[in-house]
Amino acid sequence: MANFAKRLIIALLVIFVPVTNALAQRQISFLRDAETERFLHNITDPILKAAGLKPEAVHIYLVHDNSINAFVAGGENIFIHTGLILAAHDVDELTGVIAHETCHIACGHQVRDEGYQTAGTTSVLSMVLGAAAILAGGADAGMGIMMAGQQMAQGQALAYSRGQESEADLAAAKYLRAVGVSGSGLIRFFQKLQREEVLAQIKQDPFVRSHPLNRTRILQLEQAVETSPYYHTPPNPKTNGEFLKVKAKLAGYLYDPVQTLRIYPPSDTSVPARYARVYAYHKALEWDKAIKEANALIAEDPSDPYYYEIKGQILFENGHIQKSLPVFKEAVSLKPYEPLIATAYGQALVSLEDDKHMKQAIPILQKATKQDPENTFGWFNLARAYSWVGNEPEASLATAERFYAGGAPAQAAMHAERAMRGLKMGTPDWLRAQDIMLISQEAASKMKRRSHRG
Incomplete structure (x- = not known):
């Protein structure tokens, strides 16, 4: 049985996005x-509608970074650091920050030119394109971390007037x-961050550097x-309960187990704990204890699909693939329109290789x-399944x-061309393969020309 670290490496899909400013890469x-994505949309979509924006047009990305930050880049894209969620005391503090960032989109704000000179316009654009490109499902314990080698282009690089x-x-x-929603949450959060003003700039959280706070403001x-x-009005109990669960989930996933157990000791029998x-x-490889806590959560609320998701992932990663299937x-039956959960189920089925x-x-x-066309991990497993049953044209298309x-x-153009050779001309799948081939060939040519100019 491979150890946890090795399984995690295998589970991750790494896509590197080129950046012209080599000195700024990380x-x-x-x-x-x-x-977490569902929760963020639930609290953000009403704010977007209030701002006159279409929620379906705004993309929300969760950045794995412990610093406190949220920012807008590349148009209608909101980036939220995990550190912001972990630092917020309640849902109103987080919602307040999101409301602030929403205006930068709705109000048509542009970052200062000197910020772009620091990071490079290409870095900002590649960050957004990279984020769109790495939307992939499945990985350790129901969460997936996708990495892009690029400048984050934030902090001073995304400063407003x-x-x-x-x-x-x-x-x-x-x-x-x-x-x-009460605006007192945003006030409390700003007051908390204002203390950062007294620190050296290098130690300040990016949000403080890019959104300078002062008493007058x-x-x-x-x-x-x-x-x-x-x-x-206090935070909505139901929404705040969901926030506390997501915050605890992130803490358990991101923190060292010792730190997590210090914050959420076994004596704490609350749902978030x-x-x-x-x-x-x-994370500590104590799977019996993990399953026991997961079962306790399921007993608390048998209708919560995410409790089953984490239990299934624990079983799957512990080698009990057959047991993970039901x-x-x-x-999936509790959340039929959640593509990331379905992808995890599909991965388990494919892993049995029969x-x-x-x-x-x-x-x-x-x-x-179909629900999440940018789910590259879903496409990967679908291609494996098609290939196993001998449907190579569909495997190439996937x-x-x-x-x-x-x-x-x-690579997309190459596999699309291969799919076209095996698919019946004029069918929807053939036409889709043709579209991918033509668009990708043009994109590949542009990338090649840019690299030669660079």
Whole structure:
């Protein structure tokens, strides 16, 4: 049985995004988790609507970074650091920051030119393209970390003018009032971050560097939010409960197990604490304890699909693939429109490597990739299943989709052309392969020309 570290390496899909500024390159990790993404959309979508934006047009990316930050880049893209979620005390603090960032999109704010000179416009654009390219499901314990070798282009590189920051504060107060959320959470969070002002700039969190805080700014925001009829309204208990679960889940997944158990000791039998310990025990290879906590959560709420998801992942990664199948199946039945959970189920089926389970996996992975076309891990497993049953043209098309979504046009074009040779001309799949081939060939040519100019 391979150890946990080796399995984690195998589970990760690494896609490198080129950056022209070699001195600025570093590893950036994006984390995908079905429950966390769903939660972020649930609290963000009403804010986006209040701002006059279409939620389906705005992409939210979770950045695996312990620093406190959230920023907007490349148009309608919101990047939220895991450190921001872990630092927030309640859901209203997080929602307030998201409301502030929403204005930078809705208000048409542009970052200062000197910021781009620091990081390079190409770095910012490649970060956004890279984030779009690495949307892949499945990995350790229901979460996946995707890494891109690129400049994060944040902090001073994404700084706004004082006027824009003030406008974003006031707009946030308006959006929060429109959705019935107290702006006091944003005030509390800003006051917490204001202490960072006294630190050396190198030690400040990126949010403080890119959104400078001062007493005058906070006073202005206080005046705006205090007039809201919801100012003294506490966080919604249900939404705050979901926040505390997601926060605990992230802590268990990201922190060292010893640190997690210090924050969430076994004496704490609350749902968030149990959730954190599931991940901590799993990370510490104490699978019996992890399964015990997962079972306790399922007993607490048998209708929660994410509890089954983590239990299935623990069983799968511990080599009990057959036992994981009914658990994943239950998770999918409880959340049929969640492509990341379906991808995990499909991966387990494919891993058994027999005709029966490969045939079962195909419709599941077909649905998952249709719901989430940029799910490269789903395409990878779908290609494996097609190849196993002898359907090589569809396997080539699925592989072309994987490389197309992953930002590798040369490979996408090659596999799309291979798929076209085996598919019946004029069918929807043949036409799709043709589209991928033509678009990818052009993209590959442009990339080649740029590399020659560089």
